[in-house]
Amino acid sequence: MGVKERQEREREAVARSILDAARDLFVAEGYQHVSIRKIADRIEYSPAAIYSYFPSKDDIFFALAEEGFRLLVESAQAAPDDDTDLLTAIRRPFLSLYRFSRTHPEYFALMFVDRSVPRIIRDWERFDFVRDMKLRISQIIQKAIAAGIFPPETDPHAVFGILSGAVVGPGVMQLCSRLAPGDDADALARDTLEAALTGLRAGFPITFRPSQCEDTSAGQ
Amino acid sequence: MGVKERQEREREAVARSILDAARDLFVAEGYQHVSIRKIADRIEYSPAAIYSYFPSKDDIFFALAEEGFRLLVESAQAAPDDDTDLLTAIRRPFLSLYRFSRTHPEYFALMFVDRSVPRIIRDWERFDFVRDMKLRISQIIQKAIAAGIFPPETDPHAVFGILSGAVVGPGVMQLCSRLAPGDDADALARDTLEAALTGLRAGFPITFRPSQCEDTSAGQ
DNA sequence: CTTATAGAGTGAACGGTGTTCACAACTATA
DNA sequence: TATAGTTGTGAACACCGTTCACTCTATAAG
Numbered sequence: 086m087g088v089k090e091r092q093e094r095e096r097e098a099v100a101r102s103i104l105d106a107a108r109d110l111f112v113a114e115g116y117q118h119v120s121i122r123k124i125a126d127r128i129e130y131s132p133a134a135i136y137s138y139f140p141s142k143d144d145i146f147f148a149l150a151e152e153g154f155r156l157l158v159e160s161a162q163a164a165p166d167d168d169t170d171l172l173t174a175i176r177r178p179f180l181s182l183y184r185f186s187r188t189h190p191e192y193f194a195l196m197f198v199d200r201s202v203p204r205i206i207r208d209w210e211r212f213d214f215v216r217d218m219k220l221r222i223s224q225i226i227q228k229a230i231a232a233g234i235f236p237p238e239t240d241p242h243a244v245f246g247i248l249s250g251a252v253v254g255p256g257v258m259q260l261c262s263r264l265a266p267g268d269d270a271d272a273l274a275r276d277t278l279e280a281a282l283t284g285l286r287a288g289f290p291i292t293f294r295p296s297q298c299e300d301t302s303a304g305q
Numbered sequence: 306m307g308v309k310e311r312q313e314r315e316r317e318a319v320a321r322s323i324l325d326a327a328r329d330l331f332v333a334e335g336y337q338h339v340s341i342r343k344i345a346d347r348i349e350y351s352p353a354a355i356y357s358y359f360p361s362k363d364d365i366f367f368a369l370a371e372e373g374f375r376l377l378v379e380s381a382q383a384a385p386d387d388d389t390d391l392l393t394a395i396r397r398p399f400l401s402l403y404r405f406s407r408t409h410p411e412y413f414a415l416m417f418v419d420r421s422v423p424r425i426i427r428d429w430e431r432f433d434f435v436r437d438m439k440l441r442i443s444q445i446i447q448k449a450i451a452a453g454i455f456p457p458e459t460d461p462h463a464v465f466g467i468l469s470g471a472v473v474g475p476g477v478m479q480l481c482s483r484l485a486p487g488d489d490a491d492a493l494a495r496d497t498l499e500a501a502l503t504g505l506r507a508g509f510p511i512t513f514r515p516s517q518c519e520d521t522s523a524g525q
Numbered sequence: 526c527t528t529a530t531a532g533a534g535t536g537a538a539c540g541g542t543g544t545t546c547a548c549a550a551c552t553a554t555a
Numbered sequence: 556t557a558t559a560g561t562t563g564t565g566a567a568c569a570c571c572g573t574t575c576a577c578t579c580t581a582t583a584a585g
Contacts, residue, residue: 088553092561117421120542131564133545142543197483198418201337243496246488250497254474263417267516268466276463276513277470281497283504293496296487308582312532319533340571351535353574362572528585535578542571548564555558 100138102128107145108152112191116146116199146195146202151211153192157185158218171229176278178222179252183274186256198257219245236288242295244285251281320358322348327365328372332411336366336419366415366422371431373412377405378438391449396498398442399472403494406476418477439465456508462515464505471501 106127110119121142125132139145161181186193195202226241235244255277257263259270326347330339341362345352359365381401406413415422446461455464475497477483479490 092552096562115420121544122542132543133565134563136544137562194420198420198477198481200335200414200418200481201421246493247497247500250474250478250493251471251501252474253478254470254472254476256474257418257477258470258473261418261420265516269513272513273466273470273515276509276511277467277501279509280467280501280504281471282500283507283509284500284502285504287503287507289496289499289503291496293489293492295493296485312582316533341573342571352572353536354534356573357533526585528583530583531581533578533580535576537575537577539574540572543569545568546566548566550561550563552561553559555556 096138099128099130103135103138103145104148104152108149111146111149111195112189115191116195116201143202149192150195150202153189153196154212154215156189156192157182157196158214160185160188161218171225171232171234172282174225175222175229175248176282178218179248179278180275182249183252183256183271183278186253186260187271190260193256194260197253198260235286239285239288240291240294243291243293246293246295247281247285247291248278251277316358319348319350323355323358323365324368324372328369331366331369331415332409335411336415336421363422369412370415370422373409373416374432374435376409376412377402377416378434380405380408381438391445391452391454392502394445395442395449395468396502398438399468399498400495402469403472403476403491403498406473406480407491410480413476414480417473418480455506459505459508460511460514463511463513466513466515467501467505467511468498471497 103124106124107119110123110127121132121135124145125135135145139148161178163181186197223241223245226235226244229235230237230239230241252274255270255274258273264270264273323344326344327339330343330347341352341355344365345355355365359368381398383401406417443461443465446455446464449455450457450459450461472494475490475494478493484490484493
C-alpha cells in the first residue's frame with residue numbers, strides 16, 4: 086500500500102539526481118556553462134523532463150545556493166567556538182568565509198556575486214540556519230564588547246557587517262581575477278580583515294545601523 | 306583626395322554608434338541582456354555587420370570597460386588632491402570608487418564583478434591611466450606615512466590594496482543585492498573603509514606584499 | 526565614359542540556449 | 556479489463572553568438 090510513498094521517493098530521487106548532475110557540472114564549469122540539455126544528457130532524460138521537477142533553470146540553482154549556504158555554515162562551524170580567545174573566535178568565521186570563496190569558488194559566486202540568477206535569496210525563511218549562524222557570531226562579538234575588546238556601545242551587528250564586507254571584497258576581487266597578477270589574495274584578505282578588526286577596536290564613529298534581523302527570542 | 310580619410314571617419318562613426326548603442330542597452334539592462342541583434346536593431350544594421358567592426362561581442366564590452374575606467378578615473382580626480390588634509394585626500398578616491406559602484410552599477414559590474422566576460426583586462430598596457438591614478442594615490446599615502454599618519458615601514462601599495470578591498474566588498478554586496486533588505490550600503494562602505502583606515506593607522510603586522518606595478522621612473 | 530576591383534552590408538544558416546506543449550506510454554485504481 | 560492519472564518525449568518556438576557566400580555600391584584605372 087506504500088505506492089504513493091514509493092512514487093514520492095522515486096520523484097525525489099530523480100530530483101536529487103538532477104541537482105547532483107547540475108552541481109557536478111557547475112562546480113566544474115560554472116553556472117554560465119551549465120545548460121538544461123547538458124543536465125538532461127547526464128541523467129539520461131529529455132530536457133523537457135527536468136521541467137516537471139523544477140519550474141526553471143534558476144530554481145535548480147536556488148536549490149544549489151541553499152546547498153552552498155549549508156556547506157558554508159558547516160565549514161564555519163567545523164572548529165569549536167569557545168575554548169580559544171575571543172578575538173580568534175571572531176576572526177574564524179570571516180576567514181572561513183574567505184576560505185570558502187577559494188575552496189568553493191563556484192558556490193561562492195552563485196551565493197554572493199552572480200547577478201545572472203536574480204535575487205538568489207527569495208525566501209530568507211528557508212535560510213534560518215544562516216540567520217542562526219549570524220546570531221551566534223554576533224553573540225560572540227557581544228561577549229567581546231562586554232570584555233572590553235571593542236569600545237562599549239559598539240553594535241555587534243555592525244561589526245558583523247563591516248568584517249563581512251572586509252573579507253568579501255578581496256574574495257570577489259580574487260574570484261573575478263581583478264587583482265594584479267602576482268597579488269596574494271589570501272594575504273590581502275587576512276590584512277583587510279585585520280585592518281578592519283583593529284580599526285573597530287581602536288574605535289571610530291560607526292554610522293552603519295544594520296536592519297536587525299528580527300530576533301525570535303523576545304527581549305535580549 | 307581625402308577619400309580614404311573620409312572612409313576611415315565613417316568607419317569610426319559606425320564603430321562609435323555600435324559602442325553607443327551597446328552602452329545604452331547595457332547601462333539600462335546589464336551585459337547579460339544585451340544581444341548583438343538588439344545592438345544591430347538599434348543602429349539599423351544587420352547583426353553580421355557588427356562583426357566587421359568588432360571581432361566578438363566581448364570586444365565591444367572590453368571597449369566599454371575601458372570607457373568605464375576612464376569615467377572612474379575622471380570622477381576620482383574631479384576634486385583637488387592637495388589643499389585638504391592628507392587623510393581626507395586618502396579617503397576620497399576610495400569613497401569615489403564606492404560611489405561609482407552606485408552611480409554606474411553596470412559599468413562597475415563589467416569592470417569588477419562580471420565573470421561572463423572573461424579576463425576583461427587583457428592588456429593592462431591600455432590602462433596606463435589607471436596605473437597612473439594608482440601611483441598618484443600611492444604617493445599621497447607615502448606622504449601620509451612620512452607625515453606619521455601611518456606607522457613607518459608601512460607599504461603604501463598594501464594600504465591601497467586593503468582600502469580597495471574594504472570598499473569593494475560593500476559595493477559588490479549592494480550591487481548583487483546580497484545585503485539584508487534594510488541595510489544602508491553607503492554607511493557600510495563608509496564604515497568598512499574607516500575601520501580599515503583606522504586599523505592601518507593603529508598598526509598591525511601587514512602580510513600583504515603587492516606585486517609592485519613596475520615603476521617606469523627609475524629609482525624611487 | 527566604361528570597366529574592374531575592393532569593401533561594406535546582407536540573408537541565411539549553424540549550433541547552441543531556456544522553455545512549452547501536444548501526445549505517447551506506462552502505472553495504479555476501480 | 557477498462558479507466559484515470561502520471562511521467563517522459565519529440566518537436567517546436569523564440570532567442571542567442573557567429574560565420575559565410577553573396578550582392579551592391581563607390582572608388583580607381585583604363
